[in-house]
Amino acid sequence: MTDPKIDILSEEEDEPTEGGQVDFPCDNCGAEMRWDPGVDALLCDHCQNEVAVPRDEGTIVERSFGEAGDAARGLGLEVRVSRCGNCGAQVSFDEKATSKLCVYCGSSNVLEQEANRNAIRPESLVPLDVGRGTVEKNFRRWLKGLWFRPNDLKRTKRFDAAGVYVPFWTYDCRVHSAWSADAGYYYWVTQTYTTFVNGKPQVRTRQVRKVRWVPAWGDRDDAFDDVLIHASGSQPQTLVRKLGNFDTKGLVPYRPEYLAGWRAEEYQLDLEQGWNVALRHVETVQRDRCAGDVPGDTHRSLRVKNSISGVRWKHVLLPIWSLQYRFKGKTYTVLVHGQTGRVVGEAPLSWFKILGLVLAILFAIALAVLVLGVASAFQ
Numbered sequence: 001m002t003d004p005k006i007d008i009l010s011e012e013e014d015e016p017t018e019g020g021q022v023d024f025p026c027d028n029c030g031a032e033m034r035w036d037p038g039v040d041a042l043l044c045d046h047c048q049n050e051v052a053v054p055r056d057e058g059t060i061v062e063r064s065f066g067e068a069g070d071a072a073r074g075l076g077l078e079v080r081v082s083r084c085g086n087c088g089a090q091v092s093f094d095e096k097a098t099s100k101l102c103v104y105c106g107s108s109n110v111l112e113q114e115a116n117r118n119a120i121r122p123e124s125l126v127p128l129d130v131g132r133g134t135v136e137k138n139f140r141r142w143l144k145g146l147w148f149r150p151n152d153l154k155r156t157k158r159f160d161a162a163g164v165y166v167p168f169w170t171y172d173c174r175v176h177s178a179w180s181a182d183a184g185y186y187y188w189v190t191q192t193y194t195t196f197v198n199g200k201p202q203v204r205t206r207q208v209r210k211v212r213w214v215p216a217w218g219d220r221d222d223a224f225d226d227v228l229i230h231a232s233g234s235q236p237q238t239l240v241r242k243l244g245n246f247d248t249k250g251l252v253p254y255r256p257e258y259l260a261g262w263r264a265e266e267y268q269l270d271l272e273q274g275w276n277v278a279l280r281h282v283e284t285v286q287r288d289r290c291a292g293d294v295p296g297d298t299h300r301s302l303r304v305k306n307s308i309s310g311v312r313w314k315h316v317l318l319p320i321w322s323l324q325y326r327f328k329g330k331t332y333t334v335l336v337h338g339q340t341g342r343v344v345g346e347a348p349l350s351w352f353k354i355l356g357l358v359l360a361i362l363f364a365i366a367l368a369v370l371v372l373g374v375a376s377a378f379q
Contacts, residue, residue, distance in 0.1 A: 024042055024051075026044035026047065026049050026051075027049070029047040029049065031045070031047065033049075033260060034260045034261025034262070035053075035128065035258050035259065035261055035262060036050075036131075037130060037131045037132075038132070040127070042257055053127075053255060053257045053258065060123060060124045060314070062123070062312040062313065062314045063123075063312060063314065064313075065275075065311060068120070071120045071315075081266060084102035089232065089265060090266040090268060091103055091263050091266070103162040103164055103263060103322045119266055119267065120267075120271065120315050122167070122317045123253075124251040124252060124253055124314060124317075125165060125252065125254050125258055125316055125317035125319075126246060126248075126250045126251055126252070126316070126317070126318050126339060127250075127252060127258050127319070128163050128165070128258070128262060128319040129250075129319070129338065129339060130321070130336065130339065130340075130341050135161055135321045136161070138336060138341045138342075139161070139343055142334075142345070161321045161322065161323040162321070162323070163262045163263070163321050164263045164264070164320055164321070164322055165258075165259060165264040165265065165317035166232055166240070166317065166318050166319070166320050167230075167231040167266065167315065167316075168229060168231055168246075168315075168316050168318055169229045169231050169271065169274035169275070169278070169314070169316075170226040170228055170229070170313065170314050170316055171224070171226075171227045171274070171275060171278040171311065171313050172223070172224060172225050172226065172310070172312040172313075173224050173227075173282065173308050173309070173310055173312070174221070174223050174224075174309050175221070175223070175286055175306055175307070176219065176220075176221050176307040176309075177219060177221075177222070177286045177290055177304055177306050178217075178218075178304070179218055179219065179220075179293065179294070179302065179305070180216070180301075180302075180303050181216055181217070181299045181300065181301055181302040182213045182214070182215060182216070182300045183213070183216035183295050183296035184211040184212065184213055184214075184296050184297055184298040185211065185212045185214065185296045185297055186209055186210070186297045186298070187209075187210055187211075187212055188208065188210070190206075190207060190208075191205065191206055191207075191208045192204070192205050193205075193206065216294055216295055216296070218290075218293055218294075220289065222286065222289065224282055224285075226248045227281060228245070228246065228248070229269070229277050229281075230269075231267035231270075231274055231315075232265055232267065232268060239335045239344050239345065239346075240320070242344040243335055243337045243344055244337065244342060246337075250339060254317070264317060271315075275311070279308075283306060286306055287302070287304050290302065318338065318339075319338025320337065320338050321335065321336035321338060322336075333345060333346055334346070
C-alpha cells in the first residue's frame, strides 16, 4: 500500500491507450497503434502487431535563416495543446485525449487550446528509445541513492511517467576570431628586506614574482556543429540542463509515427531567440579558446572580434520522461533522459537526518578534543 504522505501525480491519458492515435490504424485488426520504445516500432495493444518505422529513409535537413519561410509547419498530425498556467509549458497531445495535469509540474491549472499550426515542423528527432520499464527501474534506483531524504520516499509503490518529445534548436556555424591581448611572462627578482628576530634587525632576501607584459595578437578559425538550445518555456530548465547532452548522431528524419501515443511540447523560444542564445554560447567558447592562444604565463586586456558565417539550423525533438510526486503538500518533478536513462529531480530534505549528522560531527569533535586533553595531561 502506498504511503499516504506520498502521492505520485498521474492522469489516465499519460499511459498510451487503444483510443489514442487515429492516424496509424493497425493493418491486422484495425485498432489504433502507438510508438513503443520497448520494441522500437509501432505496436497494436489489441493484437500485438508490430510495424517497423524506417529510420534510414529521408534526409535530415539543415536550413539557412533565409529558408525559414520554406520550412514545413505543424506536426503533421491532428493534436491539441495544453498550456500550463503554473509553469508555462505548452504540450501537444492526441486530439481525442484530454489533459488534466501538466506533465512537468503536475499542476491542474491547464487550459486546452488549438495547436499552433504555423509553428515550424521538426526536421528530425531522436526516437523515444528508453522504455517505461527501464525508466521505472532507474527511478527506483535514484530514490534508493538519495541522501538525507525522508525514508517515506523510498517506500512509494506507484509509478506514473509521461514520455515527452521536447523541442530544441540546433545551430551550425563557422567562426573566424581575431584577438589581441597583453601577454604576461613571469620572472623572479631577488628582493632585500629587514625583519626583527629576538628584537634584533636582520637583513634577508626573498624571491618575488614579477610580470613582463608584451603585446600579442592572432586569429583562429573554428566550426560549431549542433549547438543545442532548449526551446521550451516550461519550468524545469535547470533539470533539463542537468540531464546532460543528447547524442545528435541518433537523429532520424521526422515522421509523425514516432509521436503516436506520446506527447510533444511546442517550442516557446523561436528561431531567432534561439540563435541569440546560441550566439552567446559561441562567443563565450571563442573567448576561452582565444585566451588559450595567448602566449606566456598569463594575459590581460583580451579583445576578441568574431566573424560568423555559414549559419545553419534545424528544429529537433528530443525524448524526456517526466513524472511528479507530491510529498506533504508540495509537488516535486523528476526527469529521465530518453537516450541514456539518466535521472535528475527534486526531492525534499530530511532535516531530522541532517540534524543527526551535525550532532554526530559535533560529538566526534568533542570526543577528539577530550582524548587529546587526556593525552596531554599524562605527558
